[in-house]
Amino acid sequence: MAVSYHSTRASGEAAGVDFETALMRGLAPDGGLYLPRPVLPLPAGWQASRSLPDLATLVLPPYLGVEREALEPLLQAALDFPLPLVPLARDRHVLELFHGPTMAFKDVGARTMARLTAAAAAHRGRSVTVLVATSGDTGSAVADAFKGLARVRVALLYPEDMVSEMQERQLVAARPGVQAFRVRGTFDDCQRLVKGAFSDPALAQLGLSSANSINIGRLLPQALYYLWGVARLGRSTGAPAPVVTVPSGNLGNLTGGVLAEKMGMPVGRFVAAHNVNDFFPEFLEGRAEAYAFRPTRATLSNAMDVGAPSNFERLLALLGDALPERVWGVSVDDDATLGRMRTSARDDGYLPCPHTAVALEGLERYRAVSGDTRPAIVLATAHPAKFPDAVRRATGEPAPRSPQLEGLVDRQRNVLPLDAEPAALRAALLDFTAAAS
Numbered sequence: 001m002a003v004s005y006h007s008t009r010a011s012g013e014a015a016g017v018d019f020e021t022a023l024m025r026g027l028a029p030d031g032g033l034y035l036p037r038p039v040l041p042l043p044a045g046w047q048a049s050r051s052l053p054d055l056a057t058l059v060l061p062p063y064l065g066v067e068r069e070a071l072e073p074l075l076q077a078a079l080d081f082p083l084p085l086v087p088l089a090r091d092r093h094v095l096e097l098f099h100g101p102t103m104a105f106k107d108v109g110a111r112t113m114a115r116l117t118a119a120a121a122a123h124r125g126r127s128v129t130v131l132v133a134t135s136g137d138t139g140s141a142v143a144d145a146f147k148g149l150a151r152v153r154v155a156l157l158y159p160e161d162m163v164s165e166m167q168e169r170q171l172v173a174a175r176p177g178v179q180a181f182r183v184r185g186t187f188d189d190c191q192r193l194v195k196g197a198f199s200d201p202a203l204a205q206l207g208l209s210s211a212n213s214i215n216i217g218r219l220l221p222q223a224l225y226y227l228w229g230v231a232r233l234g235r236s237t238g239a240p241a242p243v244v245t246v247p248s249g250n251l252g253n254l255t256g257g258v259l260a261e262k263m264g265m266p267v268g269r270f271v272a273a274h275n276v277n278d279f280f281p282e283f284l285e286g287r288a289e290a291y292a293f294r295p296t297r298a299t300l301s302n303a304m305d306v307g308a309p310s311n312f313e314r315l316l317a318l319l320g321d322a323l324p325e326r327v328w329g330v331s332v333d334d335d336a337t338l339g340r341m342r343t344s345a346r347d348d349g350y351l352p353c354p355h356t357a358v359a360l361e362g363l364e365r366y367r368a369v370s371g372d373t374r375p376a377i378v379l380a381t382a383h384p385a386k387f388p389d390a391v392r393r394a395t396g397e398p399a400p401r402s403p404q405l406e407g408l409v410d411r412q413r414n415v416l417p418l419d420a421e422p423a424a425l426r427a428a429l430l431d432f433t434a435a436a437s
């Protein structure tokens with residue numbers, strides 16, 4: 001059965017588009033976000049896949065409208081790093097998603113999407129300018145994933161003073177076909193600029209495409225590691241339906257998990273663990289109206305500093321009134337984040353990054369409130385070496401070394417300042433694409 005893509009804002013009968021169109025557009029013309037329809041049941045034998053690329057090759061072809069044979073090498077190249085499931089005490093299992101080139105889970109979606117985008121650009125015989133707003137890890141994952149691909153340029157926008165020094169170093173490293181912009185504003189300003197650029201007629205000829213977590217090309221691959229983790233846990237313990245805890249900001253990661261559950265993956269419950277940017281947990285508890293978003297607050301888990309999570313719209317479309325039943329929400333402040341980093345290192349011998357610490361803390365609170373003792377998977381979204389200041393504050397020790405990150409110190413930089421104004425972005429993009437073509 002062919003899968004098509006429908007806007008969250010379209011009426012039920014409106015015609016969908018194919019994957020390539022949804023990938024290149026990013027946002028639907030009505031301002032909504034694309035979701036696949038139908039969500040197909042998982043193919044037989046999915047639990048037995050021996051690697052993430054094998055699992056991806058089994059599950060994705062009908063969603064992408066591409067033959068398995070054509071897809072396999074692309075997925076093997078994109079998903080070429082391990083995703084270990086590390087057991088902790090009390091039936092907790094940490095699924096480490098940060099062993100890709102930029103040491104954050106966004107490598108999974110970005111590397112898959114980059115190759116799909118290059119394939120689509122070649123297929124259409126035109127070039128593409130990928131425009132991305134980042135709260136920290138997206139930009140470097142996207143820049144690394146798309147660098148040097150034929151017919152593809154990347155412009156990335158990040159908020160000044162809201163990314164760690166290490167993250168900034170990763171963002172501004174010079175890469176072929178990539179330009180970084182340091183925006184005088186917040187992450188929400190960056191997202192607003194990106195949304196505005198897509199509807200700016202003066203930029204229509206650039207073939208703008210998004211690589212934020214709003215893009216379906218990043219979202220679909222993010223269903224895969226849930227399947228991988230749940231299958232591995234099921235094989236090793238026979239546990240059928242774990243609680244899955246997700247450190248959340250823009251809710252793209254969680255949406256991948258909800259898609260996997262729609263495909264038929266067994267999940268006890270999702271825990272959405274947020275920092276003090278707490279719109280979603282408040283919504284789940286009935287204390288915030290849908291879309292009553294809040295200004296962004298800066299925290300230690302800065303890749304989750306999102307006041308207005310874009311993928312909320314998708315979660316509502318997928319689960320509707322069942323959202324609070326399937327997802328439990330929790331908000332963890334910086335003190336509790338540091339406390340959890342410390343106790344996890346001390347008691348479990350496991351040092352998490354601040355984002356992963358929010359999830360570990362969220363799981364403890366969920367278990368305390370619910371009494372649910374089912375096995376749990378906690379997604380670990382970044383390597384602790386990316387957050388040396390937080391590690392030092394939490395443990396009094398320096399962060400573990402990472403040759404991957406230390407290599408960036410001497411890399412040549414390429415970054416331009418940008419005012420948070422649509423006209424400034426328009427001029428900058430026209431300059432960049434003129435210079436690059």
Ligand SMILES: *Cc1c(COP(=O)(O)O)cnc(C)c1O
Nearest residue numbers: 137249250251252253303381382
């Ligand atoms: C982006 C990011 C998150 C949040 O993921 P969303 O999809 O935005 O909810 C969590 N942790 C890290 C390290 C990230 O980079």
